Amino acid sequence: MSNSVRVAYLPLVDACILIAAKELGSAADQGIDLVLERETSWANVRDRIAIGHVDAAHMLAPMPIAANLRLTPFDTEVIAPMALGLGGNAITISQTLRQEAGFSEAVTAPGEAGATLRRAVANGGERKLRIGVVHRHSAHNLELRYWLAASGVDPDRDCEIVILPPPLMPDALAKDQVDAFCVGEPWNSVAVSTGAGAILTTKNLIWASSPEKVLGVHSEWARKNDGLLKALVRSLYGAAKWCSDPANADALQKMLAQPRYLGIDETVVAQALSGPAGYEPFDRAATFPWQSHAMWFYTQMVRWGMVEHTAPGLDLARRTYRPDLYRDALREFDAVVPSSSMKVEGALTSSVPVGAIGGELVLGPDGFFDGKVFDPDKVEDYLKSQARGA
Template structure:
């Protein structure tokens, strides 16, 4: 595919400085975009609301987006209604829930001998702390997530609710951009947060917090970030979009390889991307998080998945699961029409079309939906060539 064949070879893509912007950075820095005739400009932003607004008005051609953002935008929930699609998943997992040292200490006192490394036990300990604070007439704890329609919000709520904690009554949930989480905790404005890396690890390094659980423990192989585009842009630029999907596919495969982790950590450490020390970024890439300052690394299976396990495939069932959480937490009312809109936001058809001529031919899922969140162990799914 040459640049002459593309409708728009120069693209501006917005992103948030997080480790899971990795595939976009690799596509540019390792030449995968250029091989497809694309010239990528990657523009960092501090908040997801800014990403949304700049995509909506056309300042961005595409964006690093939270998986729920295209659905909320397409439904017009608490924002302008703009049809937005996700034809590529940038990663699975990658988030963690981190609490202040003071709150974690109170949970340890409440838990006694319980193993707080397990999400059920840590949730129960937090519930005990909340109940004790209520008896003493103290204000509710304040916990932060990155965006109302983020997986972080739904993961935090899922963890709290599983422990019998009402996220809308027993705690205060607020929104803070990822780069401001650690400082907000340091200043005592919040008691904990759910965010992607490196912001959990940076809080740990400041000796102000403890990582208590991860997304992989709450929703195994859950989607996290996607490539988001306006639907009308995709319709006007089908060849460009296909080239972008191919570039990201090859970039994701490069980023997943263990032998490339050191180079990837150094790449993301640059100021124009994440701007954190390579050693901190490497924790997420290797799945070896350090939950507490001076603590030993803990090996976590699939903490951040960039390519394997069909990580880049935009499952329609993932879109429906996210819509179900919007309904569960009363962000919108269920309707068959709303479910259909949500399902149509994730576009496996465009993903398959873009990879149809890739050599060697990738093996892709034969279905576009699967069981979400209820399987204790991995399951094989039918596969097919595009």
């Protein structure tokens, strides 16, 4: 049996776990020939895993759920046995919008930023704000919509949300082809470094300790390659721990800046890693695939008309994330792993030590900016509370 694992990724900071596993040799140490294949768009990643060109992928957190709910072009079962970090994206606005609306140049709390945006919409007449996101089935789109609606801005009536690959976002903003975008780093920092835009607010401020990408794995490959999958999870866990260590920051930014990976200036990579987007690759159980995260994404897909709510659909979304495989892979790997697979999202207002397998774990804060909480045992009530528009 081949020990080669082909993994697609996009040039983003949160691909660092995969890149480090390759560059540091942690994949090789687990007996894996890790082949990384850089892609240009999330649609390409989705389609290549569907038709079997790759075995796994650096994938948008809601994308495997969408695949299993048959919301994608190909009938494909995808599982997420691991998350690839917390946070890491931001909402960046054009200099034109910043000046017209009177936004500060500083990163702003979501409530304040939303109130200013609501006034800009009210003063803009019939013109819709054009906002770029990376894919329909992305945390970017769902969390952007959540923030807009909670701020009194209707994402569909007041805005035109368009799809753009991440590397194209800064140029689109510079040419005023979009008024704003929501994207993962380093592309916010690229826009700031060129003067094209200013970071308005961040994912971490909208929903603290929230997931951004997962390791998406073709389920058929996972069934046939259980040992390789476990080895892959172990290698990525070790790489995530290395990426999170401040002592490795210089080495990590040099690694990511290479032309074959992000291919941008090292100083911009450094800003992306240390800036307000707040990407966390390891701490706070950043690589654990919480099923409550999957269920929250499902509620937002229902909210915005992407799928009709059914009990089987909710269960399918929950089962897409596989904490059982994560625990099994790390059982004898000196790892600290959550003992629960779900939690109430938004309930932690500060860092809290919790019980875990293998030691003590600190979680949180994990609050939503509007103070609401999502209880995975009360999905029906939560859905009723989520208005479609503003």
